[in-house]
Amino acid sequence: MSLFSGDKYVEWYVPLLRIIGPILSFSVGASGGIFAPSLSAGASIGALISGWLQLSGTDTNLIVLCGMVGFLTGITRSPFTSSILVIEMTNSHNIIFHLMLTALLANLISNNVSKHSFYEYLKDQYLREVGKEYAPVSKQAGT
Numbered sequence: 001m002s003l004f005s006g007d008k009y010v011e012w013y014v015p016l017l018r019i020i021g022p023i024l025s026f027s028v029g030a031s032g033g034i035f036a037p038s039l040s041a042g043a044s045i046g047a048l049i050s051g052w053l054q055l056s057g058t059d060t061n062l063i064v065l066c067g068m069v070g071f072l073t074g075i076t077r078s079p080f081t082s083s084i085l086v087i088e089m090t091n092s093h094n095i096i097f098h099l100m101l102t103a104l105l106a107n108l109i110s111n112n113v114s115k116h117s118f119y120e121y122l123k124d125q126y127l128r129e130v131g132k133e134y135a136p137v138s139k140q141a142g143t
Contacts, residue, residue, distance in 0.1 A: 042071025070106035077117035079103030
């Protein structure tokens with residue numbers, strides 16, 4: 001993607017496609033996970049913003065990594081895990097402050113959007129499905 005290529009900038013519609021694609025895939029029941037699509041969408045948002053600001057390649061890499069951390073944090077609500085995951089994936093230990101700051105800001109913003117994380121919504125949906133499956137059979141009249 002933008003991080004390891006010479007072409008650092010993306011078209012305006014790429015972040016939309018990287019967000020809508022996993023939503024459609026996930027809503028129809030296809031497997032795909034949360035982490036990779038979130039990291040990809042965040043990276044494309046970072047590349048788009050860098051293109052708008054006409055940043056250098058090094059600065060673009062930082063914004064792309066911050067986009068990855070921010071988007072993943074917004075979905076999972078785990079700022080520390082998101083930061084460490086991106087740091088370990090890219091061996092970028094020298095930008096830990098920037099990534100942690102991005103993760104904390106993303107967590108604050110996502111809390112204003114919804115009080116529950118994506119995983120909590122999945123848990124509730126799973127419990128409802130299990131509850132329907134194992135609902136006690138009502139007693140028949142007269143027994």
